[in-house]
Amino acid sequence: MSAENIIKRLKRSVLDYNTDEAVSAAKDAVKLGVDLLKVIEEGLAKGIREVGEKFANGEIFLPELVMAAETMKRALEILEPELRKEKRERKALGKVLLGTVAGDIHSIGKTIVASMLTANGFEVYDIGEDVPAEKFVEKVKELKPDVVGLSALLTTTLPEQRTVIEALKKEGLRDKVKVIIGGAPASMEWAEEIGADGYGADAAEAVEVVKRLLGYSK
């Protein structure tokens, strides 16, 4: 089996939302010792970009977008540890860390933002829900993301977004990452008040904001 074949299978698996096939193709890639960066870029990344375009055109919908991102993630879980062994790293548009703040267990909006960012070529780390400020700080130190996204669905948990920003400041990390916020009670005004860098009213806007903050668009 050639690298070409692996690339085709990985791309197809993302387009078909076929997680099993993605895992099996990723394992074959490792076994065959093909160029892993190449199969990620030309297989998985091309596939997910195509999915992102289809979503933007209204041809496919959220469950498909989320599952495509999930399929890519499963393959990467196999490929990335191998890359690290080779001391190589994949070139994404940027690294984004996402989490729902402490006291809030809502995940759907964040999952959708994660999928949209993935489909737009970003490397996304979703660290879950009910994430305390210290955990955000710890993960920023460990993963060195370009952007941190803070999600909150409740009016009562909204102040936690400020708490995380304050914690990042205290640790001297605030100028090393861009911070974006989202969630039903959030707003542009709130973002300005707590000193966040950006705000997205929906997932598509979140992608635009991240692109703008990282200099990919105006």
Add this chain to the structure above:
Amino acid sequence: MPSLNLLSKRQKYAVHLTSLDILQEVGVIVPYEEALKKLEEAGAEVDYKSQRVLIPQYLAEEAIQKTPHRFNVYHRDLKTKKTLGGNETHFSTVGFATNFFDVMSRSYRRVTVQDLANATKIADALENVELQMCMGSPMDVPHEIVDRYMWATAFENTSKPIINEAMRKEGALDSIEMASAIVGGLEELRKKPIMLLLISITSPLTYDRATLEAFMEACKLGIPVFVNSGPMAGATSPVTLAGTLALNMAEFISALVIRYLVNKNAPLIIGSWARAMDVREASAVLGGPEFALLHACVANLAHYYGIPSAGGGVLSDSKSLDAQMGYEKALTGVLPALAGLNLICGMGLIASENTMSLEGLVIDNEIVSMIKKIVNGFEITDETLAFDVIKNVGPKGSFIRERHTLEHFRKEIWIPKITNRAFPEVWVKSGAKDLWVKAKEEVEKTLKEHHVLPLSTDAKNKIINIIKRREKEVLK
């Protein structure tokens, strides 16, 4: 499956008995000798002077029983078919606007042939328009033969089955000749009809001669007939909805009798426009609650009789593409649909069927899509109850990444085409557009991009010749 019954069995029987009494004791006016003779031979009491016919119960009952339960109409490709009758519900545009609404300037003007062509083409592209009643009656052609232009414009701009009026016997024959030219002969047209001829009874209880000629000619040839009757409660029928319903059904039964006496095989569908009179404006109300109620009841009675039923629905009295249009169209559409009316006609027109709106047509497509989703309901099986999925995800989990979601969402969740569900901020940022703006974009895109299945050159020439022939007669 239709499930909504507004009338109990006893109530249906009471309406039925009243309809029979109306036919037997009040009768109908039938000003056409050929029809009168047939009715008299069959046992009706005929007064040739007043042209009034009293129809005995046994004849009415026999005609109801012998009406075909359902029949098929075809697209011009002769492959796609729609069954009218039984448990199916379909949607159609509605007919004969003389005005056109320009949404940008919020103004009205007269309908042209080009307007009708554009509307028909858009309706050809819209997936929820299943049959097409000619939406407009163009004002820029000789009025005496306007029906011929309507048929020709319809045949050219859609491949969906057409419902249209015809003027007198000659008009009916011309339309049948056009359709025959398209499908390859009268015999083929009889087998796979691509048209329904619409005839109207004038309430209360009166036919006119031109209508009877067209009606009987179509029945003779076995071409499907759409019998329209729209008594107006308080004006041309009793103000009570029950009385209006009984009168409306009596009129339909009289048509079933004529059909039965002319050709036992002829397909026919009743089409109710029973309505109320607005007691301020003296206008016919097509978007009111009475309209919805009456046609749901007509559906119930038609199922009781086992005959195909149609009627107005997805209609509105609003003069604009506003909230009034939305609620009137939705409510007059959903109720008859739930009651199992086989064909609901209303798409494309506003202002009490007076006015054509291309943007309105696109919005109607969305309303009908939503109604269909409601009528179709949802399945209950082990797979859809999804216990295993719920167990697997568990408390605190999310269903969004489940394969079950991926596999079922397209069937379970209605996906709108133009309805806006964005977050308020996103809506404001993208221009705070009302629905009609989106609809207008669809109109422009469809007119530019949609291709209608073309007519053969031969059929096209034959249709043009029919029109030329009539133009010569009219213009001499």
